[in-house]
Amino acid sequence: MDRPSLSAHGLSGVCETLLIPLAARVVESESDAPAFRDPRGVAFARLLDFDAANVARDRWNKVGCQARTVILDAAVNDFLQRNPRATVINLGAGLCTRYWRVESRESLRWFDVDLPSVIALKRELLASIASEPPDGGRQYATLEADVTDHAWMGQIPRVADEPVLVIAEGLLMYLDPEEVQRLIIGVTDRYAGGELLMEAWSPFVRRVWGTISPALRRTGVSLHWGLDNPQTIEAWDQRIRLINEWRPGDWEPQRWGLLRYAPPLRRSLTKVIHFGLAVSALRLAASASERPTQTA
Numbered sequence: 001m002d003r004p005s006l007s008a009h010g011l012s013g014v015c016e017t018l019l020i021p022l023a024a025r026v027v028e029s030e031s032d033a034p035a036f037r038d039p040r041g042v043a044f045a046r047l048l049d050f051d052a053a054n055v056a057r058d059r060w061n062k063v064g065c066q067a068r069t070v071i072l073d074a075a076v077n078d079f080l081q082r083n084p085r086a087t088v089i090n091l092g093a094g095l096c097t098r099y100w101r102v103e104s105r106e107s108l109r110w111f112d113v114d115l116p117s118v119i120a121l122k123r124e125l126l127a128s129i130a131s132e133p134p135d136g137g138r139q140y141a142t143l144e145a146d147v148t149d150h151a152w153m154g155q156i157p158r159v160a161d162e163p164v165l166v167i168a169e170g171l172l173m174y175l176d177p178e179e180v181q182r183l184i185i186g187v188t189d190r191y192a193g194g195e196l197l198m199e200a201w202s203p204f205v206r207r208v209w210g211t212i213s214p215a216l217r218r219t220g221v222s223l224h225w226g227l228d229n230p231q232t233i234e235a236w237d238q239r240i241r242l243i244n245e246w247r248p249g250d251w252e253p254q255r256w257g258l259l260r261y262a263p264p265l266r267r268s269l270t271k272v273i274h275f276g277l278a279v280s281a282l283r284l285a286a287s288a289s290e291r292p293t294q295t296a
């Protein structure tokens with residue numbers, strides 16, 4: 001039987017960007033004192049015969065992806081602690097295996113959403129390594145969809161009163177600004193009462209990173225959307241409220257090479273942002289005085 005491969009599934013352009021965070025997770029997992037482990041990612045890389053160390057030579061991409069993994073794993077675990085029964089929707093999931101890293105208490109329904117060629121590859125890879133039966137109240141599914149076509153929302157059945165967490169990691173910078181705004185407002189409409197964890201790159205990174213980063217240049221993609229201030233997103237819809245904000249650049253300064261000497265620049269590059277999606281602006285106004293915003 002042929003080995004799974006990107007080319008067999010016609011993956012190119014933006015789909016190929018999934019190799020960058022995969023490489024970062026694989027080299028971290030195989031290091032002496034890893035901050036996290038991604039054994040399934042390591043297995044994927046072996047099946048793909050993928051030279052993770054080579055892609056991870058792009059240091060700032062590598063460390064940025066490792067930092068956001070640490071931040072998002074903790075934030076998703078926190079959500080699952082607060083919501084023992086939950087649905088998580090991971091948009092632009094690529095070969096992310098967070099479902100297997102997080103801890104859920106009662107029941108978890110998890111959907112990894114990506115373009116059809118990526119999902120076909122992921123299903124093939126998972127079928128090649130899956131050996132354990134689904135555990136307890138956990139369900140995992142993959143869904144083929146272009147997230148800019150909101151039909152995907154109708155394909156994920158709602159469970160009454162079950163809180164929903166939507167994740168957008170390493171995705172929004174590849175979409176047009178109007179698509180990002182429509183997507184976030186669409187998610188707010190559909191998953192009112194839920195939460196959103198998203199990664200955003202600064203407008204400066206959007207302008208320069210596509211040409212500077214060897215790993216991104218190899219994929220030929222352009223970066224379309226950047227964000228300086230989370231309040232820009234709050235201003236799109238009164239139901240969206242900032243809960244927290246983390247700077248991947250704050251993580252382990254010694255890992256960043258020359259950027260370790262430039263903390264303000266490092267901090268300004270990318271953000272992971274946590275929003276609450278209120279059911280109505282009215283309810284939000286009533287609870288505004290208790291707003292628990294902490295900015296890292």
Ligand SMILES: C[S@@+](CC[C@H](N)C(=O)[O-])C[C@H]1O[C@@H](n2cnc3c(N)ncnc32)[C@H](O)[C@@H]1O
Pocket residue numbers: 014015016017018019020021022091092093094095096113114115118145146147148169170171174
């Ligand atoms: C840089 S990768 C990030 C993958 C994953 N979130 C991670 O961090 O490992 C970007 C992913 O977004 C997906 N993507 C880009 N545009 C998309 C779209 N319009 N709809 C669905 N997925 C998309 C790509 O196929 C790719 O898997």
